[in-house]
Amino acid sequence: MTSVSVRNFSIIAHIDHGKSTLADRMLERTGSISERNMRAQVLDSMDLERERGITIKAQAVRLDYHASDGSAVVLNLIDTPGHVDFSYEVSRSLAACEGAVLLVDAAQGVEAQTLANAYLAIEAGLEIIPVINKIDLPAADPDKVAAEIALILGVEADGVIRVSAKTGDGIEELLDRIVRDIPPPTSEGDELRALVFDSYYDSYRGVVCYVRVVDGVLAAGDTVRFSATAERHTAAEVGVLTPLAVPVAQLGPGEVGYLITGVKEIDRIRVGDTITHPGQAAVRPLPGYAEPRPMVYSGLFPSDGDDLERLREALEKLRMNDASLVFEPETSRALGFGFRCGFLGLLHMEIVRERLEREYNLDLVATAPSVAYRVTATDGSSFEIRSPQDLPDRGKIELLEEPYVRAMIIAPSEYTGTIMELVQTRRGSMDHMQYLSPERVELTYNLPLAEVVFDFFDHLKSRTRGYASLDYEPGEYRISDLVKVDILLNGQPVDAFSTITHNEKAYLYGKKMVERLRQLIPRQLFDVPIQAAIGTRVIARETVKARRKDVIAKCYGGDVSRKRKLLERQKEGKKRMKMVGSVEVPQDAFISALRVDTET
Amino acid sequence: MRPDSVELAEAAADWIGTYVHVPFCARICPYCDFNVVEGRDDYQAKFVTAVQAEIAAEPGWEPLDSVAFGGGTPSRLPPEALTEVLSAIRSRFGFKINTEISIEANPEDWSGAMAESLIRGGFNRVSFGAQSFDPGVLASLGRMHEPTDITRGVQSARRAGFRSISLDLMFGTPGESAESWHASVEQAVALEPDHLSLYALTVERGTALSRSITAGAPAPDEDDQADKYEMAQARLADAGYVRYEVSNFARPGHACRYNLLTWAQGEYLGFGPGAHGHRGTYRYRNIHRLDAYFQAVLEGRRPEQGREAQTRWEREQERLMLGLRRVAGVEAGCAGKALAKDDWGRRLFAAELLVWDGTRIVVDKPLMGSEVARAVLALASGDC
Numbered sequence: 001m002t003s004v005s006v007r008n009f010s011i012i013a014h015i016d017h018g019k020s021t022l023a024d025r026m027l028e029r030t031g032s033i034s035e036r037n038m039r040a041q042v043l044d045s046m047d048l049e050r051e052r053g054i055t056i057k058a059q060a061v062r063l064d065y066h067a068s069d070g071s072a073v074v075l076n077l078i079d080t081p082g083h084v085d086f087s088y089e090v091s092r093s094l095a096a097c098e099g100a101v102l103l104v105d106a107a108q109g110v111e112a113q114t115l116a117n118a119y120l121a122i123e124a125g126l127e128i129i130p131v132i133n134k135i136d137l138p139a140a141d142p143d144k145v146a147a148e149i150a151l152i153l154g155v156e157a158d159g160v161i162r163v164s165a166k167t168g169d170g171i172e173e174l175l176d177r178i179v180r181d182i183p184p185p186t187s188e189g190d191e192l193r194a195l196v197f198d199s200y201y202d203s204y205r206g207v208v209c210y211v212r213v214v215d216g217v218l219a220a221g222d223t224v225r226f227s228a229t230a231e232r233h234t235a236a237e238v239g240v241l242t243p244l245a246v247p248v249a250q251l252g253p254g255e256v257g258y259l260i261t262g263v264k265e266i267d268r269i270r271v272g273d274t275i276t277h278p279g280q281a282a283v284r285p286l287p288g289y290a291e292p293r294p295m296v297y298s299g300l301f302p303s304d305g306d307d308l309e310r311l312r313e314a315l316e317k318l319r320m321n322d323a324s325l326v327f328e329p330e331t332s333r334a335l336g337f338g339f340r341c342g343f344l345g346l347l348h349m350e351i352v353r354e355r356l357e358r359e360y361n362l363d364l365v366a367t368a369p370s371v372a373y374r375v376t377a378t379d380g381s382s383f384e385i386r387s388p389q390d391l392p393d394r395g396k397i398e399l400l401e402e403p404y405v406r407a408m409i410i411a412p413s414e415y416t417g418t419i420m421e422l423v424q425t426r427r428g429s430m431d432h433m434q435y436l437s438p439e440r441v442e443l444t445y446n447l448p449l450a451e452v453v454f455d456f457f458d459h460l461k462s463r464t465r466g467y468a469s470l471d472y473e474p475g476e477y478r479i480s481d482l483v484k485v486d487i488l489l490n491g492q493p494v495d496a497f498s499t500i501t502h503n504e505k506a507y508l509y510g511k512k513m514v515e516r517l518r519q520l521i522p523r524q525l526f527d528v529p530i531q532a533a534i535g536t537r538v539i540a541r542e543t544v545k546a547r548r549k550d551v552i553a554k555c556y557g558g559d560v561s562r563k564r565k566l567l568e569r570q571k572e573g574k575k576r577m578k579m580v581g582s583v584e585v586p587q588d589a590f591i592s593a594l595r596v597d598t599e600t
Numbered sequence: 601m602r603p604d605s606v607e608l609a610e611a612a613a614d615w616i617g618t619y620v621h622v623p624f625c626a627r628i629c630p631y632c633d634f635n636v637v638e639g640r641d642d643y644q645a646k647f648v649t650a651v652q653a654e655i656a657a658e659p660g661w662e663p664l665d666s667v668a669f670g671g672g673t674p675s676r677l678p679p680e681a682l683t684e685v686l687s688a689i690r691s692r693f694g695f696k697i698n699t700e701i702s703i704e705a706n707p708e709d710w711s712g713a714m715a716e717s718l719i720r721g722g723f724n725r726v727s728f729g730a731q732s733f734d735p736g737v738l739a740s741l742g743r744m745h746e747p748t749d750i751t752r753g754v755q756s757a758r759r760a761g762f763r764s765i766s767l768d769l770m771f772g773t774p775g776e777s778a779e780s781w782h783a784s785v786e787q788a789v790a791l792e793p794d795h796l797s798l799y800a801l802t803v804e805r806g807t808a809l810s811r812s813i814t815a816g817a818p819a820p821d822e823d824d825q826a827d828k829y830e831m832a833q834a835r836l837a838d839a840g841y842v843r844y845e846v847s848n849f850a851r852p853g854h855a856c857r858y859n860l861l862t863w864a865q866g867e868y869l870g871f872g873p874g875a876h877g878h879r880g881t882y883r884y885r886n887i888h889r890l891d892a893y894f895q896a897v898l899e900g901r902r903p904e905q906g907r908e909a910q911t912r913w914e915r916e917q918e919r920l921m922l923g924l925r926r927v928a929g930v931e932a933g934c935a936g937k938a939l940a941k942d943d944w945g946r947r948l949f950a951a952e953l954l955v956w957d958g959t960r961i962v963v964d965k966p967l968m969g970s971e972v973a974r975a976v977l978a979l980a981s982g983d984c
Contacts, residue, residue, distance in 0.1 A: 523822075525947070525948075525951040525953065525971070526951060547822070547968065547971075548822055548823055548826035548967060548968075549800065549822045549823075549825050549826040549829070549967040549968070550822075550967070550968050550969070550970045550971050551800075551846055551967050551968060551970050552802075552846075552969070552970055552973075553799040553800045553802050553846070553847050554799055554802075554847065555846075555862075555863075555922070555925060556670075556858070556859060556862050557619050557668075557858070557861075557862040557868055557870070557876055557877075557878065558619065558621070558634075558670075558870070558874075558875065558876040559876075560862065560876070560878070560883065560918070560922065561883050561885070561908065564918065564921065564977070567921070567970060567973045567974050567977055570970070570974055571974040571977050571978045574974055574978070575978070582947070
């Protein structure tokens with residue numbers, strides 16, 4: 001098999017710009033899947049992906065295409081996630097490709113994520129094929145969108161292909177352009193080098209690796225060596241995805257497919273690793289990509305302490321398919337035992353939580369998301385903390401730094417003012433601004449990550465009537481005037497509510513939390529002060545006044561059994577209370593106080 | 601004897617009584633969750649026949665210490681009918697010289713003729729559902745009488761020779777001002793009743809009041825009710841009334857026997873639809889629905905809907921749950937000692953809700969009694 005007949009490409013698109021529909025249409029046109037058997041949006045196989053309209057895991061599909069000039073070509077479509085949190089997955093998908101289709105909605109125009117991913121593709125040296133989708137929509141303005149794309153990519157506007165993935169218009173032209181413009185894979189030698197660009201855990205087959213053969217041939221039955229771990233395994237099965245897994249005898253240079261070795265533990269396979277044959281001398285590993293770095297941390301606790309083991313097992317299972325998820329045990333006085341989990345971003349966090357709740361039927365409490373801070377202590381040591389509890393006393397801190405991001409926002413230019421305002425309240429500063437067209441502007445800011453991860457995107461959306469899009473990339477750490485705010489219940493700190501925040505925002509946080517808790521904590525046998533404090537300095541205070549009346553007014557002969565039942569029911573409610581010091585707190589008070597933030 | 605004396609409280613454990621439930625009402629009060637019917641006065645004759653049959657079917661017992669007619673509104677029945685039922689009880693069980701024979705009455709039903717007729721029939725105690733002396737509050741409680749009906753009622757009862765006259769007052773109705781409550785207490789005291797029951801308006805599930813609050817009407821306020829209770833308690837103490845239970849106050853010699861009996865786990869039989877009874881180690885309840893009740897009785901069956909047998913431990917818990925409502929408190933006993941060792945119980949002692957003098961436990965903050973009751977019910981069954 002020669003590599004001339006192969007094209008490897010990705011589709012880069014914003015959420016809802018029609019990537020999955022386009023992929024379906026390509027599958028259909030190339031006869032890879034019959035229309036009748038087609039489940040709409042084959043690539044988005046996880047239920048959650050279908051519901052949210054986003055793609056989480058990269059997947060690969062092989063399309064056998066007969067180009068209009070009659071030549072037979074194998075097209076490997078390598079899927080990419082479309083959300084900001086998953087840019088590292090985008091980069092690893094791109095590493096397996098020579099080209100990318102940049103798909104833009106004809107009514108919406110270019111969005112920030114699309115642009116960010118397009119830049120990633122350009123940096124990776126990929127050939128970009130710009131495509132405008134949804135030209136059938138009444139609101140479509142393909143000329144304007146083509147002009148935007150031309151400005152951004154520096155190409156001719158009339159070279160932009162116009163398609164409707166829904167009706168199928170322009171799909172043939174696009175497939176032909178993929179064959180024509182995207183270079184076939186090139187090979188440097190005959191010795192095997194294959195890139196593991198993704199993997200997942202299958203409960204029957206063990207770890208399934210998605211591979212891109214760069215040089216040489218990977219055949220079923222081969223003994224293969226994983227460079228990073230130096231482990232040797234037998235290639236029990238190699239195959240292609242059509243999108244169903246079809247075993248093949250071998251994968252040649254430039255080809256994309258899967259490899260099953262029988263390995264059961266996902267951690268033994270490193271995504272980004274290079275596969276070779278043992279005994280090959282001095283193999284130059286393929287360029288991998290940066291390990292995913294968690295950016296957001298949150299404690300996950302089972303509402304029912306008995307579910308701790310189930311939560312651990314569920315996290316371990318999720319981790320099998322999501323190397324970016326990290327977790328370690330955490331103990332909270334308020335919430336009991338749980339796990340401190342690291343996520344790529346807020347969406348990633350929400351998806352993991354939803355999957356835990358839905359697929360594993362767990363009821364969870366999540367603490368407020370936090371970022372990783374960098375501490376330089378007075379004794380000269382420096383370290384990173386991922387939880388407010390780990391912050392040393394103020395007196396022992398020389399420097400406290402927080403991570404910043406470079407955030408790119410694309411929005412209609414009329415919203416520039418309101419976006420600037422928002423960014424200012426979030427301690428951001430402008431880096432630059434560029435008009436994509438007279439109506440649309442690209443704004444770049446430096447912002448503390450902590451300000452972005454909370455609800456920045458929601459506010460951005462509501463201020464711009466949903467028109468703004470956002471993408472961000474990690475930036476540098478900067479020294480900030482940060483403080484730890486503790487919330488004290490009857491003098492006892494409630495760890496789950498401690499937060500690290502900018503000095504100027506500490507009062508607002510403290511005030512908000514003590515007010516919220518005052519409403520959630522029932523009156524006790526004595527007055528209960530609720531305080532927000534920075535160190536020993538109290539910055540906000542509320543009091544839950546002692547209960548004064550809790551008695552059944554009438555209890556005579558006819559009532560005894562009834563009243564007893566009522567009291568028994570109330571007693572059960574009391575049993576579900578948690579003791580924080582001498583204060584009884586309903587289990588769900590902490591949950592409610594924490595949930596308000598994740599919901600707004 | 602002082603209403604709050606330990607001797608009286610403990611003696612009541614050996615008393616026996618009967619309760620007759622009269623379910624008829626002219627109008628159902630929005631806060632009421634008792635077994636009541638509105639506008640079925642056509643059933644009264646049938647009711648009187650059925651209750652007499654139910655009483656007659658009961659095997660004999662000792663002479664009674666207490667007879668109570670409650671409801672509903674017993675005063676909806678003509679005095680002759682009430683007397684007939686009482687006669688049936690007397691001939692079945694017999695009375696003692698000091699048997700308390702008590703009836704609940706609505707002031708608007710009451711008259712001098714009725715009072716005299718009931719006295720002749722043997723009744724010696726009446727408890728008026730006065731609730732308030734404020735026409736506005738009476739209206740929002742759905743009551744049909746005027747404040748002057750209360751005054752007239754008490755006066756005619758006294759003239760007729762009732763040995764004990766009691767007033768029920770209700771406080772903490774949304775919209776009732778502190779002044780209004782104060783005035784109600786003053787007017788009640790001015791009538792010099794022998795006994796007073798002060799009830800905090802309580803929102804019971806399934807009542808019209810509960811539905812209107814769900815729909816947005818104001819709910820009773822805990823602090824408002826606590827303030828009003830404390831105010832009334834001080835005023836009544838001043839006027840010579842002794843509190844002997846959470847909601848009950850009496851002049852010496854006028855503690856309600858039926859009340860004392862139930863808090864001391866005494867035995868009593870319940871007659872009428874939905875009535876409850878307590879014999880030995882079980883509690884039972886009668887069929888609620890009038891027609892089903894009639895049918896059972898007239899077919900010669902016991903109109904019992906269900907009963908629950910109590911274990912020794914459940915009875916011990918109940919002894920505390922009920923006994924701690926009294927100012928006299930309870931002997932610590934097995935459950936009391938367990939409570940003193942229990943985490944929850946210890947918190948209550950620490951907060952001075954509970955006081956233990958070595959033999960008896962008493963609740964020092966009567967308004968927090970449910971917290972105590974729950975702690976008692978939460979005790980793991982001990983070695984009793």
